Each structure stands twice: as structure tokens, then as C-alpha cells.
Amino acid sequence: MSLLAQLTAAIGDGSIEVIDLTAPLSETTPILKLPEPFGNTVNFSLREISRYDERGPAWYWNDIVTGEHTGTHFDAPVHWVTGRDGEDVSQVAPSRLVAPAVVLDVADRVAADPDFLLQIDDVRAWTKANGPLPDGGWLLYRTGWDARSGDQEEFLNADESGSHTPGISAECARWLAEETPIAGLGVETVGTDAGGAPGLDPPFPCHSFLLGAGKYGLTQLRDLDRLPVRGAALIASPLPIVGGSGSPARVLALVEH
Numbered sequence: 001m002s003l004l005a006q007l008t009a010a011i012g013d014g015s016i017e018v019i020d021l022t023a024p025l026s027e028t029t030p031i032l033k034l035p036e037p038f039g040n041t042v043n044f045s046l047r048e049i050s051r052y053d054e055r056g057p058a059w060y061w062n063d064i065v066t067g068e069h070t071g072t073h074f075d076a077p078v079h080w081v082t083g084r085d086g087e088d089v090s091q092v093a094p095s096r097l098v099a100p101a102v103v104l105d106v107a108d109r110v111a112a113d114p115d116f117l118l119q120i121d122d123v124r125a126w127t128k129a130n131g132p133l134p135d136g137g138w139l140l141y142r143t144g145w146d147a148r149s150g151d152q153e154e155f156l157n158a159d160e161s162g163s164h165t166p167g168i169s170a171e172c173a174r175w176l177a178e179e180t181p182i183a184g185l186g187v188e189t190v191g192t193d194a195g196g197a198p199g200l201d202p203p204f205p206c207h208s209f210l211l212g213a214g215k216y217g218l219t220q221l222r223d224l225d226r227l228p229v230r231g232a233a234l235i236a237s238p239l240p241i242v243g244g245s246g247s248p249a250r251v252l253a254l255v256e257h
């Protein structure tokens, strides 16, 4: 049997499971809220064209209204000023969109501190226990934050001092971008950076360093607890929006049982 026939047969008999890491898209899908004077994206919505009525008697269809960075989505390098000469989302090679993934789980620490920031030593401890980060693959950062994804307020967890959601320290973001072979970082939160990232140096270090290094981001993932620490294959499928800085994406993981 060819490798691909083996793969599809294994999916058919359940020995390889396809796990959907994507948040459903609706008007209530949480979105980022930047403070004044910054611009903001819109909520996802459907605009009905016809529904078996005089506007189209036999068919139902909608226009969609969405931001590039709405729901589970892909950040392309050109999203950030540090990556402004890099790829837009339509230019990302398809072979980069199918890649190995590992899961670094800090949900217990985030439960005690929503502002938790991952440090280089945490990743070093992980690699010591679990082996190297995948060359050309994804580091999936599990924080347990997906449990809040049904509610905008809980998801952004903001007060007068700003949003309190977990992320990665500036030093660790720089190290992941420049010293490790990963292709990108996947998170469960509304963006790859922590809620407190506007106050880090540089601000929004994951965006700044990773996109500046030509790497990618994936946000608002869920069910990462269903993946093994290593061994999953990730399929990320952003739309090829020409000139786009990102795109809503379906993100699937293949897990072998």
C-alpha cells in the first residue's frame, strides 16, 4: 500500500484520529479589543442573500463579514511591522501548512496566575523531558484558556489595567524566534501574545520576534489536551487572501492511536 493509502485507511479505521482544533465561527466568537486610539476588527457575521425565497427560490447562501484575525486564525509575517517585507498569507507555501506539532502544557500554572509568562527555562525543561522542538513544526502552547472561549468577557479577562491572559516573555519569544527551528507558535488565546504584552519590552514580543523571523502564529485553538506531547501532525488552512495579513483557518490535528 502506498503511504497515502495507508494514511487514509488509518483515518478510516480510526487508528489515526482527526481532531478539530478550530473554534466555531459565529457572531459570538470572541475577538481582540484594542484600546483607543487603535483600530479594531469586527465580529464575524452572516449576511443573508437568499433562503429559498423570492431572492433565490431553491437556494440558501450568505455573504460573510469577518476580520482576517477573527476566531481561530493564522498570522502571516507581514502582519507585523518587523515582518513587513515577509510573506503575506497567500504566499505561505502549502508544504509549510502540514507539519509536526508538540504541546507544551502549563494549564496548571495559568490556573494559579492568568498573567503567566512562559520563560526560556520552561521550554528547556520541556525539551529535556520530551526531546527537541520540531524542525519546521509548531509549538502549541496549552494554557487551558480554551475553556473560556465561549464568552468574550471571560476570554479577554480584562479590567481597568487591561487584559489578563497568559503568554510568553519577551526573552523567550526572542529565543523561540531566533534560536529554535519551529515554524510557528499556536496558542489558545485571542492572539499569540499575553494580555499584558503591550507593557512588555518590546511590546507584543511574540508578534514582533516570530513574525519578524518569518515564522507564523495560530490563535484561538482548542482541545489541545487531546493531543500527545509530541507525534501529532498539524494541518493549518488559512485562505489565500492576496495581500492578506492573516486569515481565519481550519486547524486539524492527526493523532495516531
Ligand code: MN
Pocket: 069, 073, 074, 075, 191, 219, 246
Ligand atoms: Mn492575529
